[in-house]
Amino acid sequence: FHGAARLPMPVLLAINAIGNSIAVATLRSTVSDIADNFEKALGVSPREARRLARAQFFSYGRTTIDVWRCRSGRAELFPPIASREEDRARLFAARGDGGRGFLLVSAHVGNWEMGAVALRSHGLVPAVLGQPELDLDVQRMRRTIREQLGVESIDVGRSMTTALRVRGAIERGAVVALVADRAYEDDHVTVGLFGRPTRFLRSPALLARFCDCPILPGVFVRNPDGSYRSLWGSLLRADPAADPDDDARRLMGEVAGFVERAVRETPTQWYNFYRYWGEPSPPRQLS
Secondary structure, eight states: OHHHHHSOHHHHHHHHHHHHHHHHHHOHHHHHHHHHHHHHHHOOOHHHHHHHHHHHHHHHHHHHHHHHHHHTTOGGGSOOBTTHHHHHHHHHHHHTTTTOOEEEEEOSBSOHHHHHHHHHHTTOOEEEEEOOOSSHHHHHHHHHHHHHTTOEEEEOOSSHHHHHHHHHHHHTTOEEEEEOSSOBTTBOEEEEETTEEEEEOSHHHHHHHHHTOOEEEEEEEEOTTSOEEEEEOOOBOOOTTSOHHHHHHHHHHHHHHHHHHHHHHSGGGBOOOSOSSSSOOOOOOOO
16 A cells, blocks of 8 residues: 555556566466456456456456555546546436435456546545444444545445435435446346346335436446546436336336346456356355
8 A cells, every 4th residue: 555655657567577476376266266257257258268367367457556545545546537528418417407426336357446546537426335344443444445536435234324325415416336247146137147137236226216317327437548447338217107116127227238238348357356156145244
């Protein structure tokens, strides 16, 4: 973290190259798990899947460098955004004339922090909805970093309080962001991803209905020159006349289709370091 804000980029890239060369050589089961994901998702050969798996380590290392540079709070360290004009058009179209906020539904593709940087650059207030960290020191650090970036944190709970906080943020014009491609036993809907039944969160669809706001699927991915660009899906709206479960499957199926397109465009920026299919759901952290 401290080195990312102090060391020149060539030194950071060298650390990435050396460190992840060691990781690729030693974390063989992890490389195998990632390769399995690429084989199942993209239908590539085992050899190509392992090449993509190894490349993902180095891509994630570069993303981590950019994440820590963003989290330093120093604007001069933020990577440039190459899609600013398109971003502005998409974001304000989702916001509408009334100035209310919306749900930005993302996935483990690209660089999550660049979404906050992009939103702030357009004068929009981001609010991140997610699980609190198990480690209280890490949780405090994360909140401090988000405050430096002007990001509100909304922790997921098991009562209506979370939904009410989200609706309050939407009413104030905030953009509430959350990732949907890792679901839980008590919060999921099964949709198709790369032709395979896959659990996505159900709650974004329910929140869109409860808050009467649209869903904008989006991710921020890195370009070869180190800048970032957005990938956007279609603006989605809940159907209040439809059955909530059917509508959730429709909405999250659309989100999954967007995620699939994003992964196909930037496969080595799809960050799952475990077998994505065939494993149990990740455990809840704190309620």
